[in-house]
Amino acid sequence: MPVSVSEFDGVDFQCNECLKRFDLDAQTIADRFNKDNADFAKAFIKNKFINFILSNKTLTDAAHFILREKKLPLAAVKPQKVFFDYGGANIAKAMHIGHLRSAIIGEALKRLFEDFGHTTVSDVYLGDWGLQMGLVIAYLLENKLDIDGITLNDLNEIYPAASKLKDESERFYNLASDITARLQKLEQPYYGIWERLRKISLTDIRKNYELLNCTFDYYNGESSYQKYTAEVLEKLRPYTNLSDGALIIEVGLNVPMILQKRNGGNLYATSDVAAIYARAGEFTPDRFIYITDSRQAFHFKQLFSCAKIGKLVGKDTELTHIPYGSINDKDGRPFKTREGGTIKFSDVITGDKIQLAAVKFADFINNVRKDYIFDLDKATMNEGKTGVYLLYTLVRIKSILSKAGKFDIDLDANLIDDDTRKIFTSIIKLAESYTIALNTLTLNNIADGIYDLAAAFSSFYANRKILKEEDGGRRNFYLSICLAVKTALEFGLKTLAITFVDKM
RNA sequence: GUUCCGGUAACUCAGCUGGAUAGAGUAACGCCCUUCUAAGGCGUAAGUCGUGCGUUCGAAUCGCACCCGGAACACCA
Numbered sequence: 001m002p003v004s005v006s007e008f009d010g011v012d013f014q015c016n017e018c019l020k021r022f023d024l025d026a027q028t029i030a031d032r033f034n035k036d037n038a039d040f041a042k043a044f045i046k047n048k049f050i051n052f053i054l055s056n057k058t059l060t061d062a063a064h065f066i067l068r069e070k071k072l073p074l075a076a077v078k079p080q081k082v083f084f085d086y087g088g089a090n091i092a093k094a095m096h097i098g099h100l101r102s103a104i105i106g107e108a109l110k111r112l113f114e115d116f117g118h119t120t121v122s123d124v125y126l127g128d129w130g131l132q133m134g135l136v137i138a139y140l141l142e143n144k145l146d147i148d149g150i151t152l153n154d155l156n157e158i159y160p161a162a163s164k165l166k167d168e169s170e171r172f173y174n175l176a177s178d179i180t181a182r183l184q185k186l187e188q189p190y191y192g193i194w195e196r197l198r199k200i201s202l203t204d205i206r207k208n209y210e211l212l213n214c215t216f217d218y219y220n221g222e223s224s225y226q227k228y229t230a231e232v233l234e235k236l237r238p239y240t241n242l243s244d245g246a247l248i249i250e251v252g253l254n255v256p257m258i259l260q261k262r263n264g265g266n267l268y269a270t271s272d273v274a275a276i277y278a279r280a281g282e283f284t285p286d287r288f289i290y291i292t293d294s295r296q297a298f299h300f301k302q303l304f305s306c307a308k309i310g311k312l313v314g315k316d317t318e319l320t321h322i323p324y325g326s327i328n329d330k331d332g333r334p335f336k337t338r339e340g341g342t343i344k345f346s347d348v349i350t351g352d353k354i355q356l357a358a359v360k361f362a363d364f365i366n367n368v369r370k371d372y373i374f375d376l377d378k379a380t381m382n383e384g385k386t387g388v389y390l391l392y393t394l395v396r397i398k399s400i401l402s403k404a405g406k407f408d409i410d411l412d413a414n415l416i417d418d419d420t421r422k423i424f425t426s427i428i429k430l431a432e433s434y435t436i437a438l439n440t441l442t443l444n445n446i447a448d449g450i451y452d453l454a455a456a457f458s459s460f461y462a463n464r465k466i467l468k469e470e471d472g473g474r475r476n477f478y479l480s481i482c483l484a485v486k487t488a489l490e491f492g493l494k495t496l497a498i499t500f501v502d503k504m
Numbered sequence: 505g506u507u508c509c510g511g512u513a514a515c516u517c518a519g520c521u522g523g524a525u526a527g528a529g530u531a532a533c534g535c536c537c538u539u540c541u542a543a544g545g546c547g548u549a550a551g552u553c554g555u556g557c558g559u560u561c562g563a564a565u566c567g568c569a570c571c572c573g574g575a576a577c578a579c580c581a
Contacts, residue, residue, distance in 0.1 A: 008524060016523055019561085047524055090581090130581060166580095177579095246579050254506080254577075261579045268581045297508070298576050325509085326574090354543095365529090366517065369509075371574070373516065378530075382543040385517095385529040392543050400540050448518070448528080455528095462536090462545040504543075 056413035059424035087124035126221030134180030181265035222271035294323035325371035361387030
């Protein structure tokens with residue numbers, strides 16, 4: 001019988017099945033529940049709802065589990081192997097604020113799956129093989145720029161300039177397209193220049209992802225999968241045909257998917273098809289999860305349909321795209337600098353742990369799929385529902401524990417009062433939020449759960465002096481709670497890939 | 505034009521496989537530091553849940569229509 005968290009005062013969980021089914025008598029069910037599960041929870045009826053109040057034993061059991069196992073009591077699931085594709089930084093293009101969400105959402109989801117015991121494989125899948133490379137190379141050659149001495153800063157200026165030129169000059173666009181196609185055939189000098197550009201960018205990209213706590217198993221890119229292109233196109237041959245010179249495949253949507261351009265050049269789609277084929281072959285994952293911005297939703301519909309039609313993945317392989325909304329400014333417009341340029345990664349991510357926690361938490365607290373208004377000042381504000389608050393709460397707990405010295409773990413259920421009860425239920429609800437997160441592939445439930453636990457602790461903390469408590473049993477009870485909350489908060493922050501500190 | 509996503513307090517957002525009194529944070533206004541980190545705690549005030557019909561014992565939640573905002577829709581990624 002389905003049970004859900006209740007918002008009703010003094011009730012932990014509720015069941016309203018008896019309101020829907022006349023054959024069920026709420027009182028009978030509650031009575032039976034109470035008979036069989038007396039030490040777990042108490043059921044009672046109000047307004048035809050069956051309400052459940054968790055027993056003190058259930059509350060302390062959860063805390064004991066955390067203290068013993070150093071993790072939250074999560075529901076058991078059948079372990080799967082899941083392939084994560086997130087990150088997606090571009091070579092020869094500075095990382096900017098738009099790259100932030102894929103990285104932090106992807107990393108947190110990956111960790112969430114690992115918390116549940118799933119095996120994961122992750123690939124950053126760099127954008128290193130498309131037209132953007134041809135644009136930059138064409139620009140370098142046309143302007144006779146010193147390619148050996150080029151720096152990342154130069155690239156940051158070259159790409160926007162080349163991109164602009166592409167829109168203004170058809171001649172330049174054609175040149176860049178031609179160079180892209182030649183590069184894809186590994187022709188010199190283009191391939192050599194490409195290697196140089198990739199090397200310069202990669203150092204910076206790795207550094208940035210490390211700052212964000214992103215841990216990719218592979219730093220592959222579109223280029224890494226090109227060697228599978230011929231093979232995958234051959235496999236798809238029965239389903240493809242030529243249209244207007246381009247190689248296309250009908251995927252059951254109103255628009256076919258283009259696999260190869262008229263000039264023989266490959267596109268993003270080509271790389272993606274090759275990549276999913278190669279990954280399925282090498283890792284045989286039960287599931288693929290791609291995390292990109294929502295504008296690519298249609299592309300992934302095409303890709304997944306193509307992969308199924310062409311049997312590039314197993315029949316039962318689950319293919320998931322998580323589309324996230326764009327980061328907008330206070331006026332709801334795509335985030336730009338005052339001059340109209342993109343906000344650079346380094347403007348937002350400085351490496352300061354507290355600021356980083358704030359930026360990440362501000363993202364998690366919002367629904368992944370929606371656009372969200374990014375306000376650095378607000379995110380890093382010292383008050384309210386922020387990453388700073390969580391870190392601060394943790395610091396205060398740590399301070400108490402270090403001053404307390406040794407103590408015996410003792411959770412005497414008789415000592416539970418309103419404040420401590422709130423802490424215990426918050427812990428249980430946090431564990432519940434993990435299941436919701438896993439099922440919905442969102443993270444705001446966990447972020448909220450962590451906040452609620454921290455808030456419950458802050459209330460408890462404000463109402464008593466833990467270290468001055470003279471009753472030994474009570475002191476142990478309080479300190480044990482501190483330790484359990486600390487462990488739960490740290491576990492939660494680790495899932496979200498937020499680094500915490502000891503002092504601030 | 506077709507399709508998708510969004511519209512909830514002044515602001516930023518939860519809640520959406522229908523359920524009890526629609527929740528947080530911010531901003532506003534009060535109160536609480538000789539006391540474990542006040543980056544904190546407690547409280548007050550703030551809502552035609554975009555609009556209109558419909559389904560239901562019951563709708564922010566489901567259906568239909570409409571209005572606003574954003575996005576995607578063949579050689580970009």
